[in-house]
Amino acid sequence: MLKVNEYFDGQVKSIGFETQGEHTSVGVMVPGEYTFGTAAPERMTVVKGALTVKLPGHIDWETYTAGDDFEVPGDSSFLVIVTDTTAYLCDYL
Amino acid sequence: MLKVNEYFDGQVKSIGFETQGEHTSVGVMVPGEYTFGTAAPERMTVVKGALTVKLPGHIDWETYTAGDDFEVPGDSSFLVIVTDTTAYLCDYL
Numbered sequence: 024m025l026k027v028n029e030y031f032d033g034q035v036k037s038i039g040f041e042t043q044g045e046h047t048s049v050g051v052m053v054p055g056e057y058t059f060g061t062a063a064p065e066r067m068t069v070v071k072g073a074l075t076v077k078l079p080g081h082i083d084w085e086t087y088t089a090g091d092d093f094e095v096p097g098d099s100s101f102l103v104i105v106t107d108t109t110a111y112l113c114d115y116l
Numbered sequence: 117m118l119k120v121n122e123y124f125d126g127q128v129k130s131i132g133f134e135t136q137g138e139h140t141s142v143g144v145m146v147p148g149e150y151t152f153g154t155a156a157p158e159r160m161t162v163v164k165g166a167l168t169v170k171l172p173g174h175i176d177w178e179t180y181t182a183g184d185d186f187e188v189p190g191d192s193s194f195l196v197i198v199t200d201t202t203a204y205l206c207d208y209l
Contacts, residue, residue: 024146025126025127025128025129025144025146025201027120027129033118034118035118036118036120036131037131038129038130038131038142038143038144038203040144040146040201040203041201042164042165042200042201042202042203043165043200047164047203049131049142049143049144049163049164049203050131050142051118051131051133051142053117053118053133070142070163070205071135071140071142071205071207072135072136107135107136108118108133108134108135109135110131110133110135110140110142110205112163112164112203114164
Protein backbone atom coordinates (compact mmCIF):
# COMPACT_ATOMS: atom_id res chain seq x y z
CA MET A 24 0.00 0.00 0.00
CA LEU A 25 1.45 3.35 -1.03
CA LYS A 26 0.63 6.20 1.35
CA VAL A 27 0.98 9.80 0.17
CA ASN A 28 1.86 12.26 2.94
CA GLU A 29 1.95 16.06 2.89
CA TYR A 30 3.80 18.38 5.25
CA PHE A 31 4.23 22.13 5.57
CA ASP A 32 1.16 22.94 3.47
CA GLY A 33 2.25 20.68 0.63
CA GLN A 34 5.80 22.04 0.43
CA VAL A 35 7.00 18.57 1.30
CA LYS A 36 5.27 15.47 -0.07
CA SER A 37 6.23 11.86 0.35
CA ILE A 38 5.11 8.35 -0.55
CA GLY A 39 5.39 5.88 2.32
CA PHE A 40 5.87 2.19 1.61
CA GLU A 41 7.22 -1.03 3.02
CA THR A 42 9.72 -3.20 1.22
CA GLN A 43 11.61 -6.26 2.41
CA GLY A 44 10.28 -5.57 5.92
CA GLU A 45 11.67 -2.02 5.99
CA HIS A 46 9.59 1.15 6.41
CA THR A 47 10.66 3.68 3.86
CA SER A 48 9.48 6.77 2.06
CA VAL A 49 10.56 8.79 -0.92
CA GLY A 50 9.72 12.43 -0.99
CA VAL A 51 10.33 15.85 -2.42
CA MET A 52 10.94 19.19 -0.67
CA VAL A 53 10.51 22.54 -2.41
CA PRO A 54 12.84 25.42 -1.42
CA GLY A 55 12.35 26.51 2.17
CA GLU A 56 13.45 25.95 5.76
CA TYR A 57 11.99 23.04 7.68
CA THR A 58 12.23 21.39 11.08
CA PHE A 59 11.50 17.67 11.04
CA GLY A 60 10.81 15.72 14.22
CA THR A 61 11.74 12.02 14.37
CA ALA A 62 10.08 9.19 16.25
CA ALA A 63 12.25 6.28 15.10
CA PRO A 64 15.85 6.85 14.01
CA GLU A 65 16.08 7.64 10.28
CA ARG A 66 18.58 7.54 7.45
CA MET A 67 17.99 10.24 4.86
CA THR A 68 19.54 9.82 1.41
CA VAL A 69 19.53 12.66 -1.12
CA VAL A 70 18.26 11.30 -4.44
CA LYS A 71 18.38 14.50 -6.50
CA GLY A 72 19.30 18.06 -5.45
CA ALA A 73 20.83 18.98 -2.09
CA LEU A 74 19.85 19.38 1.57
CA THR A 75 21.68 21.66 3.99
CA VAL A 76 21.15 20.11 7.38
CA LYS A 77 21.79 20.89 11.03
CA LEU A 78 21.67 17.65 12.98
CA PRO A 79 20.79 17.52 16.70
CA GLY A 80 23.81 18.33 18.86
CA HIS A 81 25.76 19.64 15.85
CA ILE A 82 26.91 23.25 15.62
CA ASP A 83 27.68 23.31 11.93
CA TRP A 84 25.38 22.97 8.97
CA GLU A 85 26.32 20.27 6.46
CA THR A 86 25.24 20.08 2.80
CA TYR A 87 24.39 16.69 1.37
CA THR A 88 24.01 16.12 -2.36
CA ALA A 89 22.73 13.25 -4.54
CA GLY A 90 23.99 9.93 -3.18
CA ASP A 91 24.94 11.33 0.21
CA ASP A 92 23.13 10.18 3.33
CA PHE A 93 22.92 11.15 6.98
CA GLU A 94 21.36 9.57 10.04
CA VAL A 95 19.13 11.20 12.64
CA PRO A 96 18.51 9.71 16.09
CA GLY A 97 14.93 8.89 17.12
CA ASP A 98 12.91 11.20 19.35
CA SER A 99 14.82 14.22 18.09
CA SER A 100 14.59 16.77 15.29
CA PHE A 101 16.74 18.23 12.54
CA LEU A 102 16.74 21.45 10.55
CA VAL A 103 16.83 21.51 6.77
CA ILE A 104 17.40 24.33 4.28
CA VAL A 105 16.43 23.54 0.70
CA THR A 106 17.67 25.82 -2.10
CA ASP A 107 16.57 23.77 -5.14
CA THR A 108 13.64 21.35 -5.09
CA THR A 109 15.14 18.13 -3.80
CA ALA A 110 14.14 14.46 -3.80
CA TYR A 111 15.12 12.18 -0.91
CA LEU A 112 14.75 8.64 0.42
CA CYS A 113 14.01 8.14 4.11
CA ASP A 114 14.68 4.77 5.69
CA TYR A 115 13.20 4.29 9.17
CA LEU A 116 15.81 2.33 11.10
CA MET B 117 4.75 22.78 -7.14
CA LEU B 118 4.70 19.10 -6.25
CA LYS B 119 2.25 17.01 -8.28
CA VAL B 120 1.16 13.59 -7.02
CA ASN B 121 0.28 11.15 -9.81
CA GLU B 122 -1.34 7.72 -9.59
CA TYR B 123 -1.24 4.94 -12.16
CA PHE B 124 -2.60 1.40 -12.38
CA ASP B 125 -5.25 1.98 -9.70
CA GLY B 126 -2.73 3.35 -7.21
CA GLN B 127 -0.21 0.53 -7.64
CA VAL B 128 2.23 3.13 -8.90
CA LYS B 129 2.39 6.60 -7.36
CA SER B 130 4.78 9.42 -8.13
CA ILE B 131 5.56 13.00 -7.19
CA GLY B 132 6.36 15.20 -10.17
CA PHE B 133 8.57 18.26 -9.75
CA GLU B 134 10.93 20.59 -11.54
CA THR B 135 14.43 21.30 -10.35
CA GLN B 136 17.22 23.24 -12.03
CA GLY B 137 15.08 23.37 -15.17
CA GLU B 138 14.70 19.59 -15.36
CA HIS B 139 11.37 17.73 -15.24
CA THR B 140 11.64 14.86 -12.81
CA SER B 141 9.58 12.56 -10.68
CA VAL B 142 10.17 10.13 -7.86
CA GLY B 143 7.82 7.27 -7.44
CA VAL B 144 7.08 3.88 -6.02
CA MET B 145 5.77 0.70 -7.69
CA VAL B 146 4.22 -2.18 -5.75
CA PRO B 147 4.78 -5.73 -7.04
CA GLY B 148 3.16 -6.33 -10.40
CA GLU B 149 3.68 -6.17 -14.18
CA TYR B 150 3.34 -2.82 -15.90
CA THR B 151 3.64 -1.30 -19.36
CA PHE B 152 4.69 2.35 -19.35
CA GLY B 153 4.36 4.55 -22.41
CA THR B 154 6.81 7.42 -22.92
CA ALA B 155 6.28 10.79 -24.58
CA ALA B 156 9.70 12.35 -24.00
CA PRO B 157 12.80 10.16 -23.60
CA GLU B 158 13.35 9.18 -19.96
CA ARG B 159 16.13 8.03 -17.67
CA MET B 160 14.90 5.77 -14.88
CA THR B 161 17.10 5.26 -11.82
CA VAL B 162 16.29 2.63 -9.22
CA VAL B 163 16.42 4.25 -5.77
CA LYS B 164 15.49 1.25 -3.63
CA GLY B 165 14.49 -2.29 -4.68
CA ALA B 166 14.77 -3.64 -8.22
CA LEU B 167 13.03 -3.38 -11.59
CA THR B 168 13.11 -6.13 -14.22
CA VAL B 169 12.70 -4.35 -17.52
CA LYS B 170 12.21 -5.17 -21.17
CA LEU B 171 13.19 -2.12 -23.23
CA PRO B 172 11.75 -1.43 -26.70
CA GLY B 173 13.59 -3.42 -29.38
CA HIS B 174 15.28 -5.61 -26.74
CA ILE B 175 14.71 -9.36 -26.57
CA ASP B 176 16.07 -9.94 -23.10
CA TRP B 177 14.79 -8.74 -19.76
CA GLU B 178 17.31 -6.89 -17.60
CA THR B 179 17.17 -6.38 -13.82
CA TYR B 180 18.22 -3.03 -12.40
CA THR B 181 18.87 -2.54 -8.70
CA ALA B 182 19.48 0.50 -6.46
CA GLY B 183 21.79 2.96 -8.18
CA ASP B 184 21.35 1.43 -11.63
CA ASP B 185 19.68 3.41 -14.39
CA PHE B 186 18.36 2.82 -17.89
CA GLU B 187 17.13 5.08 -20.65
CA VAL B 188 13.95 4.75 -22.69
CA PRO B 189 13.41 6.51 -26.03
CA GLY B 190 10.47 8.91 -26.37
CA ASP B 191 7.23 7.87 -28.05
CA SER B 192 7.78 4.26 -27.07
CA SER B 193 6.96 1.95 -24.16
CA PHE B 194 8.72 -0.44 -21.82
CA LEU B 195 7.65 -3.40 -19.71
CA VAL B 196 8.42 -3.68 -16.01
CA ILE B 197 8.13 -6.57 -13.55
CA VAL B 198 8.33 -5.60 -9.88
CA THR B 199 8.92 -8.32 -7.29
CA ASP B 200 9.47 -6.12 -4.19
CA THR B 201 7.99 -2.65 -3.78
CA THR B 202 10.51 -0.40 -5.49
CA ALA B 203 11.29 3.33 -5.48
CA TYR B 204 12.61 5.05 -8.58
CA LEU B 205 13.63 8.43 -9.98
CA CYS B 206 12.51 9.37 -13.48
CA ASP B 207 14.30 12.16 -15.31
CA TYR B 208 12.56 13.41 -18.47
CA LEU B 209 15.35 14.07 -20.96
